[in-house]
Amino acid sequence: MLDARTPLLAVKDLQAWYGESHILHGVNFNVFPGEVVTLLGRNGAGKTTTLKSVMGIVGSRTGSVRFDGDELIGRLSNEIARAGIAFCPEERGIFASLNVEENLLLPPVVRPGGLSIDQIFELFPNLKERLGSNQGTKLSGGEQQMLAIGRILRTGARLLLLDEPTEGLAPVIIQQIGKTIRTLKQQGFTILLVEQNFRFASTVADRYYVMEHGRVVESFANSELDANLEKLHDYLGV
């Protein structure tokens, strides 16, 4: 039923390498407009590398990554960003040599339709209070994560790639991030999420792809989560 629509992001036979090591061995998946799709899998399954390959920041890649019909393989990462994809890395990537405001305003606006600063502060009221802080990296882990998500909402990108946004955060902050992702989905953002924590993912995701050894090995909708729980435990080793 879902597959009758045109995917916003269509990944086919994606292979990726870091130097000599072959990380992705033919990844296939689709993300439809307005969906929250989660990539699950153990450490080293290739989830982060998949996001980075979409973004064009791995060593080399082959196969096909189509965004809104345009082929992204072979394009530079700054061109990919300009096409309307924004990336929030696992390590958050807050810049130590920039203050909080500079960090927030750093990513250039690539197309109209992004959130205004006030809308971002509505989502993350804490950020507004910390705006005067001197160094972005002096913020707490949760605040850094909010800054890392907040800054890519300004850009007008329609597809957000979020790499483990809940990693290492307190439960109350994880809840706030979950709420934010649901709000963003309501506002029409399409989100591709990488998560280890499938309990968190189950509060936001429409569909899941499970990765293992650089391939997608399973996919199911959120409504099928309970039926797949046992298999998922095996895949994730939890």
Place this chain on the structure above:
Amino acid sequence: MFEIFGIPSQALFGQLLLGLINGSFYALLSLGLAVIFGMLNIINFSHGAQYMMGAFVAFFLLHYFGLNYWVALVIAPIVVGAFGVLIERLFLQWLYKLDHLYGLLLTFGIALIVEGLFRNQFGSSGQPYQMPEQLTGGQNLGFMFLPNYRAWVIVLSLTVCLGTWFIIERTRLGAYLRAATENPTLVRAFGVNVSRMITLTYGFGVGLAALAGVMAAPIYNVSPQMGAELIIVVFAVVVIGGMGSIMGAIVTGFGLGVIEGLTKVFFPEASNTVIFVIMAIVLLVRPAGLFGRRA
């Protein structure tokens, strides 16, 4: 005339002024080196040759095109900066992922070639370059005589240095530069053309060297070795200030110029070596330099 510590005020202030002049050049040149190192991770050993090229472009403009000093102040940095852009596109861009040593050797080789070509063409004796009329003469300040041109050099150098600091530390463009120095991959993934920014940064740093060259032309002669002599001291200044620190480069540049000037008054025998002695001490106590961040 009065005396301070048994030194006539004329001599003291005269050397202090000379120190500030030298410091102006140290600051401008080490600033360019710091900007280039911060962004490209390249130790630009051809900086002295590019400074010399700036002076020669001013000389050519005056003698072949009749264009005066003021025009040269604008044109020479652009011409030599464009030469820098060419060097970056042709050679340097392939070296960023390698050890610092490769960039250093390449730019050192470029310096030797450029200086060799100029020496072959113009000989090693210098060519005089006329001071612009508007800046001849000077002011008698009572305790010393201040030549107008020297005052201009200090003011212009300070302005350019602080302007550069402002652009890098306080503007949006500067935020891109700082962020790209820290994590170029992520800045590129935000949609910024980092490669072009790196190329232009090198062009800008080289342009600063050329600007210093034009400013130096009326004071020192325009000669092929003028950069090679200066650059060794400038590298000592950069090592003392700490690689990659913008304000560090400026403060250390002016500060060491003044220290060198004062040494000429109080202990002339050490004036040529004082900077290197300070460098040795700083390296022992703070290996990353006075303003450097530990990598």
